[in-house]
Amino acid sequence: MAMRMAGAAARSASHRISFSTGHLPSMRASSSPLSRQITMDAQSLAARLKTSGLLRSQGLIGGKWVDAYDGKTVKVHNPATGEVITEVPCMGSRETKDAISSANDAFQSWSKVTAAERSRHLRKWYDLLISHKEELGQLITLEQGKPLKEAIGEVGYGASFIEFFSEEAKRVYGDIIPAPLADRRLFVLKQPVGVVGAITPWNFPLAMITRKVGPALACGCTVVIKPSELTPLTALAAAELSLQAGIPPGAVNVVMGKASDIGDSLLESSQVRKITFTGSTAVGKKLMAGAAATVKKLSLELGGNAPCIVFDDADVDVAVKGTLAAKFRNSGQTCVCANRVIVQEGIYERFATAFSKAVQNLQVGDGFSEGITQGPLINEAALHKVESFVEDAISKGAKILLGGRRHSLGRTFYEPTVMGDVKSDMLISREEVFGPVAPLLRFRTEEEAIHMANDTNAGLAAYIFTSNVQRTWRVTEALEYGLVGVNEGIVSTEVAPFGGVKQSGLGREGSKYGIDEYLELKYVCLGNMEH
Ligand code: NAP
Numbered sequence: 448m449a450m451r452m453a454g455a456a457a458r459s460a461s462h463r464i465s466f467s468t469g470h471l472p473s474m475r476a477s478s479s480p481l482s483r484q485i486t487m488d489a490q491s492l493a494a495r496l497k498t499s500g501l502l503r504s505q506g507l508i509g510g511k512w513v514d515a516y517d518g519k520t521v522k523v524h525n526p527a528t529g530e531v532i533t534e535v536p537c538m539g540s541r542e543t544k545d546a547i548s549s550a551n552d553a554f555q556s557w558s559k560v561t562a563a564e565r566s567r568h569l570r571k572w573y574d575l576l577i578s579h580k581e582e583l584g585q586l587i588t589l590e591q592g593k594p595l596k597e598a599i600g601e602v603g604y605g606a607s608f609i610e611f612f613s614e615e616a617k618r619v620y621g622d623i624i625p626a627p628l629a630d631r632r633l634f635v636l637k638q639p640v641g642v643v644g645a646i647t648p649w650n651f652p653l654a655m656i657t658r659k660v661g662p663a664l665a666c667g668c669t670v671v672i673k674p675s676e677l678t679p680l681t682a683l684a685a686a687e688l689s690l691q692a693g694i695p696p697g698a699v700n701v702v703m704g705k706a707s708d709i710g711d712s713l714l715e716s717s718q719v720r721k722i723t724f725t726g727s728t729a730v731g732k733k734l735m736a737g738a739a740a741t742v743k744k745l746s747l748e749l750g751g752n753a754p755c756i757v758f759d760d761a762d763v764d765v766a767v768k769g770t771l772a773a774k775f776r777n778s779g780q781t782c783v784c785a786n787r788v789i790v791q792e793g794i795y796e797r798f799a800t801a802f803s804k805a806v807q808n809l810q811v812g813d814g815f816s817e818g819i820t821q822g823p824l825i826n827e828a829a830l831h832k833v834e835s836f837v838e839d840a841i842s843k844g845a846k847i848l849l850g851g852r853r854h855s856l857g858r859t860f861y862e863p864t865v866m867g868d869v870k871s872d873m874l875i876s877r878e879e880v881f882g883p884v885a886p887l888l889r890f891r892t893e894e895e896a897i898h899m900a901n902d903t904n905a906g907l908a909a910y911i912f913t914s915n916v917q918r919t920w921r922v923t924e925a926l927e928y929g930l931v932g933v934n935e936g937i938v939s940t941e942v943a944p945f946g947g948v949k950q951s952g953l954g955r956e957g958s959k960y961g962i963d964e965y966l967e968l969k970y971v972c973l974g975n976m977e978h
Pocket residue numbers: 646647648649650651655673674675676677704706707708709710711725726727728730731733747748749750751781782783879907947951952
């Protein structure tokens with residue numbers, strides 16, 4: 448009942464806080480009635496989520512909800528309003544060591560449970576995630592800022608990994624190898640790697656966790672999760688539901704707080720046999736270096752610099768729709784967001800006009816408001832990064848076609864922006880902008896487009912828009928990327944392998960390939976079969 452009320456409260460709150468782009472009172476003025484209204488609604492929503500048991504504000508170690516041992520806390524903010532939602536423990540190495548120890552104890556039994564039983568527990572967890580879709584979506588919007596509809600979409604996407612790997616749990620087949628000698632028998636067993644440290648970012652507070660924890664638990668591993676300190680609440684709610692699903696205490700642990708202390712403890716421990724990380728390339732490199740000391744398995748999902756190539760022969764409507772989706776999801780804060788829109792000269796003007804018109808229709812505001820498609824950026828640092836990239840591009844000759852400044856809503860809201868005449872040497876082309884800015888670059892030939900697209904250390908997602916089948920194959924094969932969308936801006940799904948090449952990462956998540964990252968192969972040679 449309480450949970451249903453939380454859903455109803457958010458729905459009615461979203462009707463009350465009705466924003467429309469362009470004619471808004473400033474949210475900087477904290478005394479404005481509108482900002483007071485938002486604050487009250489968010490607080491009452493948090494209170495309702497607490498009553499429902501899903502707003503947890505302690506870490507989870509060995510099945511027990513615990514504070515930091517020194518009592519320190521860190522505040523979790525709503526990026527749309529700046530208000531504090533709650534405080535969570537600021538944990539460090541002592542708590543992480545205990546979490547590892549709990550995970551190691553739980554591994555001894557969880558790894559021996561039958562695959563069928565692990566599958567049932569995961570399926571139950573999936574069912575609980577889905578039945579709490581709305582509350583989890585509200586939590587995501589509260590702490591991360593993305594529009595509620597998109598947040599609920601993330602819950603469906605995140606839960607799909609638990610469902611998929613509940614099924615895959617039953618399919619971890621080994622092999623029998625024909626022996627070269629008559630009296631031998633050769634087998635390959637697949638066994639869980641052991642305790643896994645899972646470090647995740649703030650931009651997908653649920654999905655980046657389930658994409659790791661689903662396959663890990665499915666094959667018998669146990670996990671210590673370290674969510675971003677910016678968005679720990681969704682992780683804690685998901686962990687609460689894992690307990691309700693009967694996943695044994697200690698199989699899922701959550702610690703948060705001092706990132707480098709927690710990271711170092713995970714790296715140093717010989718009980719942790721794998722680190723799986725999603726986040727920036729810089730932190731990924733540190734973890735890779737740190738994992739060398741104990742020679743751990745490593746999966747890295749790092750930053751991208753996605754090219755979105757629009758050829759002269761593209762259908763303009765399809766290209767605009769696809770580029771819009773690839774660029775502006777989560778206000779441009781995803782690793783697969785189109786970072787460079789590379790447009791062939793024959794279609795450039797038509798595309799730029801149609802695309803700018805579509806971008807102009809995007810509604811910016813608090814994610815709980817009706818019709819909003821663009822929430823705030825996660826924090827001031829993110830906003831400064833966007834501003835500095837735009838300034839750099841303008842100073843080097845780029846033109847603002849739309850937007851190009853902070854939104855009148857204030858805080859970390861930024862106007863959906865389109866820039867023309869962008870060049871490959873500008874900062875905005877070299878690095879992830881991670882914000883709602885679409886830079887348009889011009890090209891002449893297919894070879895030039897491929898060269899421009901591959902001229903980066905990143906290699907996660909790429910998009911092409913063309914109606915030529917031969918070109919589709921040629922360009923797709925030439926792109927140095929882990930994922931390619933053809934006439935499509937949204938490509939992620941639990942059934943397909945997700946991951947990058949070059950400095951975008953190591954390993955793949957999701958799909959039948961994703962579970963291999965959590966398995967060791969053991970070769971067994973049975974001798975003396977004729978005695
Ligand atoms: P980030 O700064 O690298 O943080 C990611 C996680 O690492 C957070 O939990 C962070 O903790 C933690 N962390 C930071 N320093 C650490 C250290 N020294 N040791 C251990 N952990 C540490 O990245 P972000 O800003 O949250 O996320 C954005 C980046 O993630 C972008 O580059 C994006 O492209 C990438 N990303 C990649 C994928 C993919 O699948 N390839 C998906 C999503 C995002 P705190 O937050 O608590 O500091």
